[in-house]
Amino acid sequence: MKKKHVHEQQAILPHGHDCTEQDHSPPTGNQGRDGKAPPFPSTEEESEQQPGVDLPEGAIVEILSRVPYRSLCRFKCVSKPWLALCSDPNVRKRSPQTLSGFFFKDHGRFNFRNLSGKGPPLVDPSLRFWRGIYDCFSVEQCCSSLLLCKCLKSHHWEDECDYVVCNPMTGQWTVLPPIGWLDEEDGAMVYFEPIRDIFLGFDAAVPSRFVVFVPLTNCFCEFTEMAIYSSETGRWTKVQSEWGYKTILVGNSECVFLNGTMHLATHYALVVTVDTEGKVWREIEMPEHSPDTNQLASIGKSQGRLYAWQIEDDHDCQLYVWVLEDCGGGKWTLKYTVNVPELFGRQPGQDDMSYKVFAIHPDCDLIFLTDEEEMAVSYDMENQKVNATCTFSQEFEDVLPYVPCFAEWASDAH
Template identity: 45%
Template sequence: MEKRKKEEEEENPPAAGSLWDDLLPEIHREILSRVPYRSLCRFKCVSTAWLALCADPAVRRRSPQTLTGFFCYSQVDVGGGRRHYGVSFLNLSGWGRPMVDDPSLSFVRGYRHVTPIHCCSGILICYCWKFDMSDEADFVVCNPATKEIWAALPVPQNEMMTRLNTARLCFDPAIPCRFKVFVFVQSFAGVQRVEVYSSDTGQWTSVGSAWSSENLMIAEESGCVYFNGSLHLAVCHPVVKVVDWEVVIRSMVTFDTEGETWRRIRMPDTSNNGFFGLSQGRLYTGHVENEGRCRLLVWVLEDHASGLWTLKCTASILELLGSPCRAPNEFYQAVAIHPDCNLIFLEDAGQEALLMSYNMDTGKLDIVCSLGDRWAQRFHPYIPCFVEKPPVPQ
């Protein structure tokens, strides 16, 4: 009997494609979950079936994520021949459809103006003005990748809440069920206190600033990184005039999420046209000296405990471009660092308005794309995040 059955199977094998057809979607799903998000976006165009696979939340959550572009500001048409600064998205490749297909954040409904303040691990916190034309506004925490609003928090009101205040977001994808919002309450005398919102409790708490003030200010464009359980912010503060020159010294301040550890570290960058970011598990800062050969300088914080910065590299932008001298309107600034490699992003702020990249390993300078009317000082590096929305606290 068994011999006859075996002979029948050999004579009438199952359809060649039946088993493969059953396995094919799972194989595709496994392969796609291992490619970067940028590739997923391109593969959506292959077919309807691939569009469904690439949009599968299970695939996207497993897909390794890296820098895909920047949220930035540019002039947008608001009708009636009027143009105002609004939010746009710039692909890292410099071409093609935006990796974020809703760069204007139109899914954040119910507000007349939405302004991103800080991007942390792919999650945005925005300052949103209400439609009633009052001075009331919300801090909205949202996920552009999934078009979800995680929280709309009324701006905390007290006698010290002024236009000088700014907010930052703390979010760790390794603990996706929680996030924190920090509002730095400051006057012209510096940061006075910090209002902290926790998604665990759904409540605001107030913590007095333990930084020595010295007019220490956190501006809207101040760089901010969440690293090793603490916020790290690049800030400015004036010092006593030296030979009639008022110098601005940049510092880095740290603030842990529990409000127990406050620290200040002197930064080597004394210029305001620099960047501050995290790459490969270390903090970096850098800027361009626009005098002479337009020299790029980049430092890395090798020893976080000592607060000592190490000069990572120097490079002459004019030499890399093969230019004999700097034109009167030629100006460069460093705007960001790639989180996964030694790549620095620079803006040519002259007539060309270009975004460039400098590879510290190869010493190669490349042009990424034209910036047009985008404002490079307000670049928010973006890494997609597909974690589930945190639960609403009870």
């Protein structure tokens, strides 16, 4: 058990910390001649002082593909040959990615804020690549690098809609077909609607495919079957749920796709899981010693493990963070505790703010919190450092963490 109580306040985001700051320049499409990477770039001064380096093109691409995207953006400023080399899609789509910013709603408009808080948005939140096809859209979920959107061809929300999965960085998108299957008795197509909950699963380690899960719920939000869509087959399959009949899911905001398995929070202190083929079903109990049994804990993923957290509002507003150390045995370990008002520079028990954790960093023990009125902060739990990330109005809501991905899908995507 590891508890943290002392915090160091900082006024700006830390420099040199890969988990909290990234410098993103808009990606360009410049390439070398014939679309190939140009020769290893060098300045005239360097060529006079040092012997030339003649590396095979494949070796150069392989080296730079292991360089973080932030560094590639900086290398573009060295010279035109460096700009062309670091803009090569073969390099960019393989470079390591991490949390780069947040999508959010601002006065009803979909927007994006860079993690660094600097520069123009890394992503165009208007998703203009489908302009002229859809008049309006709402984002149902963001899973790492992909968005699941509900799109309409007019501004009348009562009209039929499409569910669309898109990569905002590459502009590729796929329209999900209606949920349907052949009736076992007469062979006719049977369609399911309306969709109440829909969950997107995507792993950047396998960027060529994604999956979508839809519980086939009744009017009481109960279900016994699950529909699973695979981008590889382009079809839905219906499988029998092996969870308890009274499983009632929290909704789109409480889902985690981890190690090829979808994790969903329920209203009964359980996390239920299912794999992409609908063959392995599990139930994981939430941490036993939760301080507030009447309040649901939230879930997220970081460093390849499942995390859960809860803020106790009744007393001194403590944040509790657990990690699932043993996935097979369902063993949770309390990793951190922290007094939330202190992170915002306030005295415990002397304010009436409503605090919320809206994200956890996928690569380090860094969480993001808001008081839902004035400001947001990031807290490095391991090093006990607080950073004010931004100030905003009460309209700053529905925050979705985003990790860019430049890899392309199959050719049938738009």
